[in-house]
Amino acid sequence: MLLLSDKSMVFDHADPYAVSGYVDQHVGHHCIQLPSKGSVSASLSHRKFASMDLCRISYGGSARVTSEALETIYHLQILLKGHCLWRSRHNEHYLAPGELLLINPDDPVDLTYSEDCEKFILKLPVSLLQATCDEQRWKVPDKGIHFTRNLYALPELESLTRLLGLVCLEAEADDNALQTQEHYSRIVASKLLTQLGSNVCREQPLPQAAPxxxxxxxxxxxxxxxxxxxxxxxxxxxxxxxxxxxxxxxxxxxxxxxxxxxxxxxxxxxxxxxxxxxxxxxxxxxxxxxxxxxxxxxxxxxxxxxxxxxxxxxxx
Structure with missing residues (x-):
């Protein structure tokens, strides 16, 4: 599965703090801790796609990334190589390649990358998911949209994985008009809300024993x-x-x-x-x-x- 190619490369074997600064600006506010000894080099590919951001990142060394909360964005992260320790409020989990992590805006972020870790990150604004629910007339709780399950294996989400591949190809195309990007973005948001567990009510009950x-x-x-x-x-x-x-x-x-x-x-x-x-x-x-x-x-x-x-x- 190819999620962004070298065509989207922004940093290659670069200072990890420079990469972190770029991520802070485009993907999500965070703090990074790197080993005190040894030199590491980071790489990053990035594309802005309508209201979403697509990112492929590796820090080249053991790195711990933390944030109190993402606040106005959701992160969908797919581990491509190595492993990544995710610490949540209640437990710890080592992500293996092929696992997907969904981080809500109010979830604290605590991730430790292995030296060979590489991951794909999709950033989605709260407003995109809210607009999708409004368009479909799905009921959203007063406290907002919250995904109730954080971890998935990609084989569970075959159609979503194919869709992300198409989005990355479209993002790197020379003729990706904004209208097309927005079209794909709405499809991605709808796919997430229908495939991943959340507190959104999509049920529209029919009459009892509907014919x-x-x-x-x-x-x-x-x-x-x-x-x-x-x-x-x-x-x-x-x-x-x-x-x-x-x-x-x-x-x-x-x-x-x-x-x-x-x-x-x-x-x-x-x-x-x-x-x-x-x-x-x-x-x-x-x-x-x-x-x-x-x-x-x-x-x-x-x-x-x-x-x-x-x-x-x-x-x-």
């Missing part, structure tokens, strides 16, 4: 969201087994298959309609949660007999 028609209306109104079978069952207040039986009886498919087919149908309708504003096939695919563009194109062709780019081109 199939109500479920279909809900799906049609939320096609741009991740709609799992578990979420549909909770909304309908029925068991997962009853949900599968309901879809088999009425549609001859599983909930997942039905949602996927409806997403593809909506995309096909937009690509075919000259009055529907579509900037590119990639953006509309991402809008509806298709992060693997090759598989998306294949599924689309199997359903409609042509590639999505052909549909868009044909409408003139």
């Amino acid at each position: 199939f028609e109500h479920l279909i209306e809900y799906i049609e109104a939320n096609l741009k969201q991740d709609i799992s079978a578990e979420h549909l069952a909770a909304c309908a207040q029925i068991s997962l087994r009853s949900l599968y039986a309901l879809f088999e009886r009425h549609s001859g498919s599983t909930p997942k298959q039905y949602v996927r087919e409806r997403k593809l149908a909506r995309i096909h309708s937009c690509l075919s309609d000259p009055n529907c504003h579509v900037r590119s096939v990639t953006e509309i695919a991402l809008d509806y949660g298709f992060l693997h563009l090759g598989r998306f194109s294949e599924s689309y062709k199997n359903s409609f007999g042509e590639l999505p780019s052909d549909t868009l081109r044909r409408r003139g």
Whole structure:
């Protein structure tokens, strides 16, 4: 997984205090402690991407990074190499490569890097997540958005990992317009809020023992969201087994298959309609949660007999 390349390099084998000063300005306020003996050299790649910051950093030596709290930002950190000791209010954990740490704005920061430690950091402002909740009409507690689980293994978050890879590629592209950056930023925020545990209430309960028609209306109104079978069952207040039986009886498919087919149908309708504003096939695919563009194109062709780019081109 490539998260920022040398194309975004700002410091290479540099004074770690100079790197720390840059991080302090662009990524988050902190204090750094380095070994009193020996010389170390740090490296850093950085890109500003709409309201987010993307950072790849290594200090080249054992370094302890602390902060009372991030206050107005969230940090998503992925360990790429080495190890990193994370001390929280209640325990300690050694992060291994392939682990993700989510730090809330009110969480104290206490991280000790190994000499070979390298990590990717995504900085997101509180305002971005709040705006995403407002847009989706999700309920946020008065005290603000708080992620209730801090640690994840990347295999648990395959679609999020692919999305971050796409964001880094877009950030390093020569034609990354601000409007495109903001589009990706909203998708990242929505993906975090749907995939990671938080105190945000996304549930919109349907009437008791909701019939199939109500479920279909809900799906049609939320096609741009991740709609799992578990979420549909909770909304309908029925068991997962009853949900599968309901879809088999009425549609001859599983909930997942039905949602996927409806997403593809909506995309096909937009690509075919000259009055529907579509900037590119990639953006509309991402809008509806298709992060693997090759598989998306294949599924689309199997359903409609042509590639999505052909549909868009044909409408003139």
